[in-house]
Amino acid sequence: MNTSLASPRTLDVALGERSYPIHVGAGLLQDPRLLRSHLAGRQVLIVTNETVAPLYLDILKQGLDGDLEVQELILPDGEQTKTLATVTRIWDALLEAGFNRRCTLIALGGGVIGDMTGYAAACYQRGVAFIQVPTTLLAQVDSSVGGKTGVNHPLGKNMIGAFWQPRAVIIDTRTLDSLPERELSAGLAEVIKYGLICDLPFLAWLEEHMTRLRELDADLLSEAILRSCRIKADIVAADETEQGVRALLNLGHTFGHAIEAHQGYGNWLHGEAVGTGMYLAALLSQQLHWLAQVEIERVGAVLRAAGLPLSAPANMNAAAFLEHMRRDKKNLDARIRLVLLRGLGDACLYDDTSPILLEQFLQECPRD
Ligand code: NAD
Ligand code: GLY
Secondary structure, three states: OOOOOOOOEEEEEOOHHHOEEEEEEOOHHHOHHHHHOOOOOOEEEEEEEOOOHHHHHHHHHHOOOOOOEEEEEEEOOOHHHOOHHHHHHHHHHHHHOOOOOOOEEEEEEOHHHHHHHHHHHHHHHHOOEEEEEEOOHHHHHHHOOOOEEEEEEOOEEEEEEEEOOOOEEEEEHHHHHHOOHHHHHHHHHHHHHHHHHHOHHHHHHHHHHHHHHHOOOHHHHHHHHHHHHHHHHHHHHHOOOOOOHHHHHHOOHHHHHHHHHHHOEOOEOHHHHHHHHHHHHHHHHHHOOOOOHHHHHHHHHHHHHOOOOOOEOOOOOHHHHHHHHOOOOOOEOOEOOEEEEEEOOEEEEEOOOOHHHHHHHHHHOOEO
């Protein structure tokens, strides 16, 4: 294994006084100065889970010895643990350690740990600092950037939460070496999403390099992460609290969140549900005569090449989809708002789908 530290590449999320850097590089977990430079004070709580802790907690902690007061909290793993009850354990740990407003939370893990730690930071003593150290591809290209934090509710995905920006995002691309193949595919769904919503050349690049990305080619993965983070950072800078353009980042998510909630959190991975959701969004766009058959085949091929499912679960009928879709956060005035594709690389928000057409579409869409 090559243990030398490459110089990180840094992007900025431009949000005025809440701006922050995204550092991307191989071996960044072993660079204590980087992490230390973003701490708010001396008190630090590292939040991670029982899968990630044995892999990376010691490496991270090595850089935080000496003058700092460092605590760790190792949570159980899994999307089904992304609940208010689990976040309460983070608050318990902070209070038991006597942490004050100048403490810093470090989220070491995937999107579940990042979303919960960010939400805990948003609420603890009305808001303290946190740093994202994402270790899944999905978290590196999406969930660690942009400040959406929160938990699931039995009635809906990510229904409880807050916008709370991290102080920094530190992406060590070497953490992907230990990521299970299925999780890599789930992360690729969000990468493909950026191409589909606004960057056709990036989509073509992904089509060309998908095999080597799945073989963990380090240079290509770094480029995919940087290009994804650049797009996300720009969209977040333009619309931090999702009043407009940021909603486009939800391509596939309205269908996807319905699948995740209906199947029981954790049974379909978030990225898998988003992959299928993006395919369904493309098929619905075709019904509106926005996409041609050749473009549908292209969307299907790139998702399949990434190892993602294209069919809705057999046990989900239209009514099951609609029950969840009616509660989607994007909806206004009881109309279901979807992100659809006017063309490849050209997403739009659409709330004019006739209920009858939508129900028929969901009844007839591809199923396992
Ligand atoms: P996850 O956090 O559950 O991680 C996936 C699995 O990989 C877990 O078992 C985890 O323990 C394990 N893991 C993490 N890093 C590893 C590593 N380096 N090596 C081996 N195993 C590792 O899932 P995820 O896909 O990272 O994130 C999904 C979550 O993110 C969902 O809850 C979703 O709603 C949320 N999300 C949030 C945003 C946002 O903007 N906040 C955006 C997209 C997704
Ligand atoms: N993942 C969607 C967003 O951050 O807005």
